[in-house]
Amino acid sequence: MRMGIENGWTKLEAGDLQGAEQAFRQALASDPKDVNALHGMGRVAMAARRFDIATDLLNQAKSLAPEIERITLDFLQACAALSAMQPGNALAHYALAQGLLGAGDIEAARDALLATLLADPGHVQARWMVNRLLPRVYVNPQEIALWRRRAATGVAILEATVDPKTPEQAGHELQGLLVRTNFELAYQGQDDKPLQLSYGRLVQRVMTAWLPDLAEPPGPVPFAFREDKRIRIGFASSFFTSHTIGLLFAGWIRHLDRKRFVVHSYLTNSKPDVSTKVLAGMCDVFRDLSGDLAEAARLIRADKLDALIYPDIGMDPRSQALAALKLAPMQMTSWGHPVTSGLPSIDYFLTSDLMEPDEGDKFYSERLVRLPNISVAYHPSSLPQVKSRADFGLPADAVLYLCCQALQKYLPQFDAVFPAIAKQVQDSRFIFIRHKTRHIDNRRFQMRLEAAFKAAGLDPARHLVFIPWLDWTDFLDLNGVADVFLDSIGWSGGNTTLEALSRHLPVVTLPTGLMRGRHAHAILKRLGLDDCIAKDLEGFVATAVKLGTDGAFRSGIRGRIEAGKGALFDDTSPVRALEAFVTKAVGVG
Structure with missing residues (x-):
C-alpha cells in the first residue's frame, strides 16, 4: 500500500493527475484515514483547481496530523486560492482566517477577517474577532504596542455597539462571543485590568440578555x-x-x-x-x-x-x-x-x-x-526516567539549558539573555520546543532568536536547538537530561517549574511586577533557593552562567531541591x- 501511495506522488509530480488520483483512491479505500493519501488527493484537487474539494481533503489530513507543516501550508494555500476565486463568499474568507489563525499568521488572518466583513458586513464572528486578534510571537517590542492599540479599539467598539435587548439578539451575538477570549492579551506583560473590565461588562451583558432567568444571583x-x-x-x-x-x-x-x-x-x-x-x-x-x-x-x-x-x-x-x-x-x-x-x-x-x-x-x-x-x-509526576540525551539527539557533553515554555511566554525584549549566556558558556545549547500546530509561529520565533544570536556575533546553529512537540512522558524525560531550567521572563512557568524541580533540575528566574511573572519566584522561595532568583537581567545571566559552568554549585542546588521538595509538593x-x-x-x- 505504501508503494501505491509513493507511486501516486510520483505521478502527481509528473503531472499525471488521473493516475495520481487513482493511486490515492486505492489507498483510501483500504484506510480512509491515511494522512499521506488524503494529502495527495488534496494536492491533486489543487492541481485541478478544485479548491473547494482540496480544502476539505487537506483539512481532513491536517486534523489527523496537525504536526506536519507541509499539510498545513498546502491547506492555507488552497483556502487562499478559493477565497480569491470567490471574492464575494464570506464563508471562504472566514475559513481562510481560521486556518491562518490556527497556524499563527495573525496579520494575514486579520486581513482575511476584513475581507469577510467586506463580503458580509453582518458576519458576527468576524466582527467580534477582527480587532481583537493578537499574535503569540512578536518580532519586536514595537509590535506589542501596535496590536494592543488594535485590541483596545476592538473591545471599545464592541462594548459601544453590542447591546442586545432580547434573548434572540443576544443569541446572535453569542456566536461571536464564543469564538475566542482575550487569551493572548495577558502575554504582553502589561496591566490588563482596564481592557478586561470593559470586555467583562460586555460578556455579562450578552449572557444575561440571553438567559434573563439567570441574570440575578x-x-x-x-x-x-x-x-x-x-x-x-x-x-x-x-x-x-x-x-x-x-x-x-x-x-x-x-x-x-x-x-x-x-x-x-x-x-x-x-x-x-x-x-x-x-x-x-x-x-x-x-x-x-x-x-x-x-x-x-x-x-x-x-x-x-x-x-x-x-x-x-x-x-x-x-x-x-x-x-x-x-x-x-x-x-x-x-x-x-x-x-x-x-x-x-x-x-x-x-x-x-x-x-x-x-x-x-x-x-x-x-x-x-x-x-x-x-x-x-x-x-508531581512519579514516572521514572527512561530516555537519555542521545534519544533526543542532544550532545552528551554540552551544557543544556531547557527553555520549554509555550512560545508566547518569550517576549522579544528579553531575547538578548540567551546569547549573553552563550558567550560565557561556549559549549551551551538552548532547547526550545516547537508548537504542535502553529507552524508559522514556530518559524517566526526561530528567526527572531537566530537574529539575536547573530547580532551578538554568535552562530545560532551552534547553540539553538528546536525540537518537535513532545508527549508528557518525553517532556519529563527532557527535564531529566537537562542541566539548567531557564524560566521565561514576564510570564513565569508554573507547572513546568514544578515538574523541573521534581527532577531536581535547577531553575533560574527573574520575577517581574505582575503575579504571572512570579510563579517560579514563589516556588523557589518555598524551597529557600534565593540563590536562583535574580534581581535584574544581568543577575539572571550570571546565575545561569554559574549553574552552567560550576558543577559543584549545580550539584549543591540539586541536593537542596531534593532535600526541600517535601515542603513544596502535596502541601x-x-x-x-x-x-x-x-x-x-x-x-x-
Whole structure:
C-alpha cells in the first residue's frame, strides 16, 4: 500500500493527475484515514483547481496530523486560492482566517477577517474577532504596542455597539462571543485590568440578555434548613483533563475535607480523558457539560452551590460565558489564567501569597484572597526516567539549558539573555520546543532568536536547538537530561517549574511586577533557593552562567531541591486556608 501511495506522488509530480488520483483512491479505500493519501488527493484537487474539494481533503489530513507543516501550508494555500476565486463568499474568507489563525499568521488572518466583513458586513464572528486578534510571537517590542492599540479599539467598539435587548439578539451575538477570549492579551506583560473590565461588562451583558432567568444571583439556602449541613462547593473548567489546569488544581479537589464540603466538578468544554476519570472519582458529583450551553448553566444553578470556582477564566470562551452568569451566591477564579477576569459576576481571585506582589490588589477587579505558599497542593509526576540525551539527539557533553515554555511566554525584549549566556558558556545549547500546530509561529520565533544570536556575533546553529512537540512522558524525560531550567521572563512557568524541580533540575528566574511573572519566584522561595532568583537581567545571566559552568554549585542546588521538595509538593496548607475562607464567606461557623 505504501508503494501505491509513493507511486501516486510520483505521478502527481509528473503531472499525471488521473493516475495520481487513482493511486490515492486505492489507498483510501483500504484506510480512509491515511494522512499521506488524503494529502495527495488534496494536492491533486489543487492541481485541478478544485479548491473547494482540496480544502476539505487537506483539512481532513491536517486534523489527523496537525504536526506536519507541509499539510498545513498546502491547506492555507488552497483556502487562499478559493477565497480569491470567490471574492464575494464570506464563508471562504472566514475559513481562510481560521486556518491562518490556527497556524499563527495573525496579520494575514486579520486581513482575511476584513475581507469577510467586506463580503458580509453582518458576519458576527468576524466582527467580534477582527480587532481583537493578537499574535503569540512578536518580532519586536514595537509590535506589542501596535496590536494592543488594535485590541483596545476592538473591545471599545464592541462594548459601544453590542447591546442586545432580547434573548434572540443576544443569541446572535453569542456566536461571536464564543469564538475566542482575550487569551493572548495577558502575554504582553502589561496591566490588563482596564481592557478586561470593559470586555467583562460586555460578556455579562450578552449572557444575561440571553438567559434573563439567570441574570440575578441565587439566594443562599440557609444551613439551618438543610438536612446535609456541609458546604456545597463547585469547580468548573474546560481543562479537567490531562492538562496544566488539571495538574495544578486537582489538589484542591483531592484534599478538601469531605466532612465539611460536598464537592461538585464540571467539565465545561472538552472530551473527557483518563485524567478526567481520575478527577471525577475525587468528587461527590461530576458533570460533563460539553453539550447545550444554556442547559449547562441551568444544571450548575440547579445544584444550589454555596460557592463556585472557575480556576482559569480567560482560557476558554465557554467557561468565560458561564462565569459571566451568577450561578452561585459566591464565585471565584484563580491563576490558571493569571489575569483578572474583569467579570462583575466574579467576587474573589484566589492567589498565592508568595506569588502576588504587595501592590497586587490594584490589578484585579476581584477581591484578592492570598492563600499561603504557592496556593495549590501540587502532586508531581512519579514516572521514572527512561530516555537519555542521545534519544533526543542532544550532545552528551554540552551544557543544556531547557527553555520549554509555550512560545508566547518569550517576549522579544528579553531575547538578548540567551546569547549573553552563550558567550560565557561556549559549549551551551538552548532547547526550545516547537508548537504542535502553529507552524508559522514556530518559524517566526526561530528567526527572531537566530537574529539575536547573530547580532551578538554568535552562530545560532551552534547553540539553538528546536525540537518537535513532545508527549508528557518525553517532556519529563527532557527535564531529566537537562542541566539548567531557564524560566521565561514576564510570564513565569508554573507547572513546568514544578515538574523541573521534581527532577531536581535547577531553575533560574527573574520575577517581574505582575503575579504571572512570579510563579517560579514563589516556588523557589518555598524551597529557600534565593540563590536562583535574580534581581535584574544581568543577575539572571550570571546565575545561569554559574549553574552552567560550576558543577559543584549545580550539584549543591540539586541536593537542596531534593532535600526541600517535601515542603513544596502535596502541601495541604493552602487547602486548609481555602476551606477556612469559604466557610467564613458563606456564613458558617
